Amino acid sequence: MKKWVLPLSLAAGVLALSGCGGASEGNVIATSKAGDVTDMELYAEMKDKFGPQMEQALQEIMQKKVLSEKYEITDEELENEVKTAKDQLGDQYEMFLAQYGLDEDGFKEFLKLELLREKAALADVKVTDDEVKKYYDEWQPEINVSHILVEEEAKAKELKQKLADGEDFAKLAKENSTDPGSAENGGSLGWIDNAGRTQFVPEFTEALGKLKVGEVSEPIKSDYGYHIIKITEQKEKGSFNELKDQMTKELKESKVDTEALQTKLDEEMKAADVKVTDEDLKGAFETEEETTKENDAAKEEK
Structure with a gap:
């Protein structure tokens, strides 16, 4: 379906750890005669093994927090997305969840973030009634x-x-x-x-x-x-009036590519004054332009 399986799993783990609180050395999450393991040890190990995926997990958690402040996803919208997935996957739906170690609640969390990103990306996209009508006439x-x-x-x-x-x-x-x-x-x-x-x-x-x-x-x-x-x-094609909202949404979506989506997300994170205090993950919210400048500066120093 999409690219999210590993990052989603990591995001869930990081989110759980972020809610543990406690002292800087962390809380004990497993014990043995040989010694204990703390949440901070696990966190450090995850960063060491899954560096890039950890950055993506952090992005997903923060994006959900920031975008949820500005955009609302209703239960009806979320259920519609789940229904769409079930319709598309048919008998393979349960197998799909099992393959990626997800339950339906975990899948809904992913879908909620996708819907938030979609609403952010489409917020500034404009289409005319004539464009929508033409799109409907060609739509199958x-x-x-x-x-x-x-x-x-x-x-x-x-x-x-x-x-x-x-x-x-x-x-x-x-x-x-x-x-x-x-x-x-x-x-x-x-x-x-x-x-x-x-x-x-x-x-x-x-x-x-x-x-x-x-x-x-x-x-x-x-x-x-x-x-x-x-x-x-x-399926039957409904009338223009019945499908106008759907056609408008689909037409707007067709005008948003990956680059435009990333630009919008960068703008939302900047407006929310997102700052990363963990040095190992500080690149998670850097824009491509900022990364290029840092690399050029590093080359000049050499």
Whole structure:
């Protein structure tokens, strides 16, 4: 899904340690006949082993504190995000959480930070009604997509004929598809939204634009091999008035890239007067420009 698994785990650990309080030598968190371990010892060990990830964990904790002061995430918004994830992952949702050692509460904490970042990034983005209407006219509703991927064109044609003769798509996908992620799920790629269509290779995306629900494509060649694609379901497209808020949000999101998001987060941290007192983590909130200046200064000193 995203890039957050290790940083999120570390953030949870650091957050727990930050709430321990106590003397500078730390509180005892484990004992043995050979000696005790304190939270500060664990903290120092984590910094030593996971330096860059610790900086990212600190960023996440501080961003959540700062952005929560300015932007509100409602329970409804959070639940909607969880529902979206469940819809996309389907039967794999529990496996997904287990794979990364998360429970649903931990996943919600991540989603809350993502929503806070999103609100901050979109706060200053403007779109006109004409832009929104044009976006709506071109927008396509979610589709549930399955595919079978094989290496040889002859094999793809053979499977296409079997499907035409009435054989089960899911069964053939499990037995023949070389895409392991979808094969075990009968070829299912899950629900694909408007933006998600463009995440596939161009040939695949083009085919999705031409297929009708229940129709099976001819073998589609890509760099990965030959795809046989089927759209199993499609959601209805609501009216413009029904979808205007969603369209406005999606259009704004399309205007924000990673660089713009980072610039906005840097501005929010600067406005909150964030300062890092731990020397080992002082670079956590430095901007790229500040880091470049420090590196140039260090080179001049040499």
